[in-house]
Amino acid sequence: MVRTLAALGHQVELLTYAQGEPLELPGVVHRRSLALPVGRVRAGPSLAKLVLDLPFLAQAVLLLMTRRYDVVHAVEEATHLIAPFARLRGVPLLADVDSSIPEQLRESGFARRGPLLWAAEGLEGYALRRAAGVVTVCRSLSDAVRRRVPGAPVFQIEDPPLLDAAAPAPELVAALRSSLGLGPGAVVLYTGNFEPYQGVGLLVAAAAAVPEAQFLFVGGEPAEIASFKRQAAGRCVFAGKRPPSELPQLLALADVLVSPRLRGSNTPFKVYTYLASGTPLVATRIESHTQLLDGTLAFLVEATVEGLAGGVREALSDAAAARQRAERGRALVAREYSADRFREKVAAAYSTLGS
Numbered sequence: 331m332v333r334t335l336a337a338l339g340h341q342v343e344l345l346t347y348a349q350g351e352p353l354e355l356p357g358v359v360h361r362r363s364l365a366l367p368v369g370r371v372r373a374g375p376s377l378a379k380l381v382l383d384l385p386f387l388a389q390a391v392l393l394l395m396t397r398r399y400d401v402v403h404a405v406e407e408a409t410h411l412i413a414p415f416a417r418l419r420g421v422p423l424l425a426d427v428d429s430s431i432p433e434q435l436r437e438s439g440f441a442r443r444g445p446l447l448w449a450a451e452g453l454e455g456y457a458l459r460r461a462a463g464v465v466t467v468c469r470s471l472s473d474a475v476r477r478r479v480p481g482a483p484v485f486q487i488e489d490p491p492l493l494d495a496a497a498p499a500p501e502l503v504a505a506l507r508s509s510l511g512l513g514p515g516a517v518v519l520y521t522g523n524f525e526p527y528q529g530v531g532l533l534v535a536a537a538a539a540v541p542e543a544q545f546l547f548v549g550g551e552p553a554e555i556a557s558f559k560r561q562a563a564g565r566c567v568f569a570g571k572r573p574p575s576e577l578p579q580l581l582a583l584a585d586v587l588v589s590p591r592l593r594g595s596n597t598p599f600k601v602y603t604y605l606a607s608g609t610p611l612v613a614t615r616i617e618s619h620t621q622l623l624d625g626t627l628a629f630l631v632e633a634t635v636e637g638l639a640g641g642v643r644e645a646l647s648d649a650a651a652a653r654q655r656a657e658r659g660r661a662l663v664a665r666e667y668s669a670d671r672f673r674e675k676v677a678a679a680y681s682t683l684g685s
Contacts, residue, residue: 331403331426332358334676343399345390347371347382363389372551373523375431375440379407387411394419401462401683407431410453413460422462422683427471429596430454437527437593458482462683469621470595485679489599490672491606491663498578506579510569516543516646519584521577522600524550529590529614530558532635536590537564539639543646548572548580581607586645586652589613592633597622602667605659610652612641627659 335342336357344358348365364385368378390412394402402416405426416423432450436442458464458479465485466472472486507517518540524530530547537545544565547558555568572580581587587604588611595617604611605627613619614633623630629652631641645652665671 331676334673335403335680337673338677338680340680343393343397345386345393347386361389361393374525375435383407383411391415394421401680404457407450409457409461410450413453413457417460423457423460424463424465424679424683425457425461426465427458427475428467430471430474433595455479463679465679467599468595468597470597470617474595483682485675487672487675487679488597488667489602490667490669491603492574492577493581493603493606494578498582503579503582506576507583510546510567512544512546512567512583516585517583518543518545518586518588518642519548519580520546520588520590521548521580522598524554524558527591527593529592529633529638530554531561532592532633533588533590533638534558534562534564534566535635536638536642537562537566539635540564540642540646543585543642546580546584577603581609584609586642587611588638588642589619590633590638591616591618594618595621602663605667606663608656608660610645610656611659612638612645614638627655627662629655 332342332344332353333355336355340357342358343361344353345361345363348362349371353360363382366381366385368381371378371382386408390408394412394415399421401424402412402421403424403426404412406428409423409425409427410431413423431454432447435447435450455478458475461482463483463485464475465487466475467486467488469486472484475482475484520530520533522528533545541564544567546567546569548569549571550568555570559566559568587607587609589598589601589604591598591614593616597618601613601619601622611628613623613628613630614637615630616633619630629641629645631637
């Protein structure tokens with residue numbers, strides 16, 4: 331989003347936590363909130379995030395009150411935090427809803443009830459009602475926002491794939507394959523975090539029923555990886571976190587990609603990249619996937635060990651069907667979810683704010 335806004339000619343001040351790599355782009359000033367000794371921030375709700383939100387909000391308010399901005403573009407819980415102050419300052423708020431924070435709190439078990447959940451629901455409702463526009467990333471979120479705030483100006487802007495059109499050099503793919511200890515057989519790839527809702531445990535168990543393939547897992551924390559290694563009965567390789575620059579090679583060495591998610595309503599960001607790669611995709615038949623995917627684009631299966639194993643075996647054994655689905659998926663992304671389409675949708679959303 332920040333790259334696109336800068337490319338469209340906007341001057342962007344980006345405020346983030348102190349963690350992570352700096353972003354250096356023309357037209358972008360990257361600011362950091364105060365660093366606190368809370369350890370590395372993981373995906374999903376956490377006490378560390380709650381603590382870091384305090385200095386983050388303080389700096390956001392200071393910037394808003396002492397500088398002149400045309401728009402406050404706030405993402406997820408930052409929207410809830412800054413909404414009252416944007417209204418006080420009279421600056422239009424664009425609420426970027428990548429997911430529902432109350433739903434995250436319930437799904438993760440971090441706060442299934444009580445004051446924190448009530449506060450999140452109240453703040454989310456306030457922010458959506460006061461926003462000049464709401465950006466969502468999938469149909470289920472768009473529908474949820476419209477149900478909660480009828481008449482809200484919603485702009486559905488799906489994430490573009492993290493993949494260039496050019497294929498990686500074969501020698502780079504071969505070198506990565508060798509460095510990961512992969513043999514010459516078929517490779518089934520999962521990338522992402524290892525949170526319970528992702529279904530990584532089911533895929534590890536399914537590997538035992540697909541002896542003709544190697545299962546490569548990219549991501550996860552050291553303790554999570556160690557736990558899954560103890561459970562793995564099939565040919566499983568755990569590569570840990572890898573640099574983003576390796577993503578094209580990882581996708582190129584895979585014969586099948588898998589999204590084994592168990593629950594949720596938001597389309598996973600990585601699915602667009604999976605489709606753009608032109609590699610056959612196996613995904614569970616849940617709303618997260620089916621609002622984008624159907625049986626012509628991917629092998630849709632039940633969220634069970636047997637379902638995942640059967641889908642992978644079918645994708646590996648039926649080359650013609652796998653190729654047809656993969657080609658349709660790549661064409662869909664090129665037509666509807668490319669970086670150019672993303673830029674068009676962002677420009678359309680911002681044009682309404684300036685009217």
